[in-house]
Amino acid sequence: MEETLKSRKEIQSLFKAGKRVSRFPIVLVYLPNSLSKNRFLYCPERTVKTAVQRNRIKRKLRSVIHEEEKNFLKGFDIAILAKKEILDLNHGELVKILVSLINRI
Numbered sequence: 001m002e003e004t005l006k007s008r009k010e011i012q013s014l015f016k017a018g019k020r021v022s023r024f025p026i027v028l029v030y031l032p033n034s035l036s037k038n039r040f041l042y043c044p045e046r047t048v049k050t051a052v053q054r055n056r057i058k059r060k061l062r063s064v065i066h067e068e069e070k071n072f073l074k075g076f077d078i079a080i081l082a083k084k085e086i087l088d089l090n091h092g093e094l095v096k097i098l099v100s101l102i103n104r105i
Contacts, residue, residue, distance in 0.1 A: 005039040025083035
């Protein structure tokens with residue numbers, strides 16, 4: 001089961017020292033951790049105006065991660081930065097983009 005990254009200190013170090021890979025409309029920031037599991041952080045960009053849209057983006061990302069996480073390498077903290085255009089993608093396109101990004105780690 002996936003875990004959410006919650007510690008403020010760990011989130012700051014992730015953004016400070018992490019590496020980035022991107023494919024429109026998603027950017028991944030990742031950093032190896034010393035655990036045997038991945039921890040995720042979901043970040044819709046600030047231009048997504050309403051909480052309803054931001055929450056919808058997070059739900060879509062969580063569902064893809066939940067479906068595909070068994071195929072991912074373990075031991076990373078991963079922040080998923082999503083632009084508002086993610087709302088226009090269907091589920092299949094989103095899976096394809098996110099899996100290709102995580103496989104590049």
